[in-house]
Amino acid sequence: MAGLEKRNPGQPEFHQAVKEFVSTVMPFVLDHPDYLQHQILERMSEPDRIITFRVTWRDDHGNIRVNRAWRVQFNNSIGPYKGGLRFHPTVTLSVLKFLGFEQTLKNSLTGLPMGGAKGGANFNPKGKSDNEVMSFCQSMMIELFRHIGPDKDVPAGDIGVGAREISYLYGQYKRLQNQFHGVLTGKGLSFGGSLIRTEATGYGCVYFCQEMLNHRDDSLDGKDVVISGSGNVATYAAEKATELGAKVLTLSDSSGFIHDPDGITPEKLEFVKQLKEVRRGRISEYADEFSSASFHEGKKPWSVDCDVAIPCATQNEISLDDAKNLTDNNVQVVCEGANMPTEFDAMHHLMKAGVMFGPAKAANAGGVAVSGLEQSQNALRMSWSRAEVDEKLLGIMKDIHEKCVKHGSTGELPKDNIDYVTGANVAGFIKVADTMVAYGAV
Numbered sequence: 001m002a003g004l005e006k007r008n009p010g011q012p013e014f015h016q017a018v019k020e021f022v023s024t025v026m027p028f029v030l031d032h033p034d035y036l037q038h039q040i041l042e043r044m045s046e047p048d049r050i051i052t053f054r055v056t057w058r059d060d061h062g063n064i065r066v067n068r069a070w071r072v073q074f075n076n077s078i079g080p081y082k083g084g085l086r087f088h089p090t091v092t093l094s095v096l097k098f099l100g101f102e103q104t105l106k107n108s109l110t111g112l113p114m115g116g117a118k119g120g121a122n123f124n125p126k127g128k129s130d131n132e133v134m135s136f137c138q139s140m141m142i143e144l145f146r147h148i149g150p151d152k153d154v155p156a157g158d159i160g161v162g163a164r165e166i167s168y169l170y171g172q173y174k175r176l177q178n179q180f181h182g183v184l185t186g187k188g189l190s191f192g193g194s195l196i197r198t199e200a201t202g203y204g205c206v207y208f209c210q211e212m213l214n215h216r217d218d219s220l221d222g223k224d225v226v227i228s229g230s231g232n233v234a235t236y237a238a239e240k241a242t243e244l245g246a247k248v249l250t251l252s253d254s255s256g257f258i259h260d261p262d263g264i265t266p267e268k269l270e271f272v273k274q275l276k277e278v279r280r281g282r283i284s285e286y287a288d289e290f291s292s293a294s295f296h297e298g299k300k301p302w303s304v305d306c307d308v309a310i311p312c313a314t315q316n317e318i319s320l321d322d323a324k325n326l327t328d329n330n331v332q333v334v335c336e337g338a339n340m341p342t343e344f345d346a347m348h349h350l351m352k353a354g355v356m357f358g359p360a361k362a363a364n365a366g367g368v369a370v371s372g373l374e375q376s377q378n379a380l381r382m383s384w385s386r387a388e389v390d391e392k393l394l395g396i397m398k399d400i401h402e403k404c405v406k407h408g409s410t411g412e413l414p415k416d417n418i419d420y421v422t423g424a425n426v427a428g429f430i431k432v433a434d435t436m437v438a439y440g441a442v
């Protein structure tokens with residue numbers, strides 16, 4: 001870690017992601033001299049390649065605007081690079097390196113042939129017109145297109161990149177390459193998208209949460225659930241949790257959270273989808289619409305009494321104090337929909353307190369898994385039904401849970417006390433590490 005921090009100064013998120021990983025896999029690595037001899041940890045924590053480029057575009061007033069974009073191609077040992085693009089003013093190289101590092105392990109966990117990558121730009125889509133977003137996406141693709149391809153690198157969405165942005169990016173790629181193939185995932189259904197991809201990350205996260213509870217002969221039925229975020233992952237996590245009998249009490253955005261003690265019913269969630277996906281409004285409007293709800297400006301939802309917490313907004317959104325609030329309220333499960341939403345010491349506090357903790361690289365792998373299924377459908381020139389994709393997603397999430405149990409059993413009483421963080425890290429590591437050993441020094 002000392003060497004990594006020295007080689008990558010000023011990249012706290014990247015340090016944090018590697019530290020969490022190394023602290024759990026080290027005993028396993030020390031038991032396997034091959035990994036040490038082949039310098040696997042040093043090689044896995046150094047991206048294969050980082051592409052940095054300027055994106056110049058024109059706003060609606062005719063002004064020229066400039067942003068910085070990156071694609072971090074982290075590791076393609078087990079398949080073409082795969083991972084989302086994030087558009088947000090907080091995007092830095094550190095953030096994209098942490099995301100690309102975790103993506104490599106997450107993609108390995110899915111069992112599908114996908115390497116790890118992440119990209120994005122410090123562009124803020126909020127408050128921009130459709131025309132401005134299109135102008136930015138088209139300009140970004142003018143550079144990105146030469147670095148991606150269906151057998152090379154297949155980007156997708158992430159924060160700030162949804163169906164609209166993927167459509168603009170794909171349209172420009174097609175124009176530049178004169179090729180129609182599965183180079184992006186999360187595409188519209190009329191041009192090669194997969195059913196269930198929109199829902200996959202949120203649904204998959206709730207399937208994983210249900211598996212954790214089932215492992216202790218429990219279920220989501222009747223549980224009070226607190227969710228942060230109100231974007232893609234949060235919305236569909238709320239939908240599936242409600243479908244499985246839970247009561248979802250909160251959603252949030254960067255201005256605060258709404259608390260609805262009566263529960264966010266499917267009808268109310270339809271309002272949220274319209275608000276966020278179509279009107280691009282603020283979550284506070286939920287409290288204006290439904291009198292049962294209150295809006296808490298500038299606050300996070302972690303002090304609301306709940307059985308299950310599903311953070312679905314962004315990294316480091318659960319601090320140690322937030323974790324203490326959750327345990328004071330006897331939370332049973334924290335299942336990460338967002339990437340690295342829990343700070344390192346907060347995660348340890350939760351685990352020490354006996355909370356079942358589902359780490360992002362396992363719990364939110366459903367999104368990229370269905371992206372992998374979208375790639376398969378594109379290659380086959382076929383579309384699978386909603387039921388088929390959903391069944392495969394459920395199967396993959398169950399399989400990831402089993403891998404976590406296999407490598408995360410603590411051997412301590414109670415017998416079902418699983419260290420999911422170690423389980424996910426070791427299980428994701430083995431496939432990538434063994435492949436790198438097989439390749440030799442490349």
Ligand SMILES: NC(=O)C1=CN([C@@H]2O[C@H](COP(=O)(O)OP(=O)(O)OC[C@H]3O[C@@H](n4cnc5c(N)ncnc54)[C@H](OP(=O)(O)O)[C@@H]3O)[C@@H](O)[C@H]2O)C=CC1
Nearest residue numbers: 158159160201229230231232233253254313314338339367
């Ligand atoms: N989309 C996917 O398939 C996958 C996403 N993820 C992860 O899930 C998380 C959410 O992604 P997604 O739902 O796609 O993104 P969206 O852009 O659809 O939604 C993001 C949500 O999080 C809120 N948010 C973002 N940044 C902050 C912040 N700094 N503080 C408070 N709230 C914030 C947003 O509020 P506001 O609008 O006010 O900014 C919004 O409600 C991310 O960590 C992402 O990496 C993981 C796997 C797959």
Ligand SMILES: O=C(O)CCC(=O)C(=O)O
Nearest residue numbers: 083084156158367368371
């Ligand atoms: O669908 C994908 O390719 C990427 C999803 C993603 O960015 C993630 O898992 O964090």
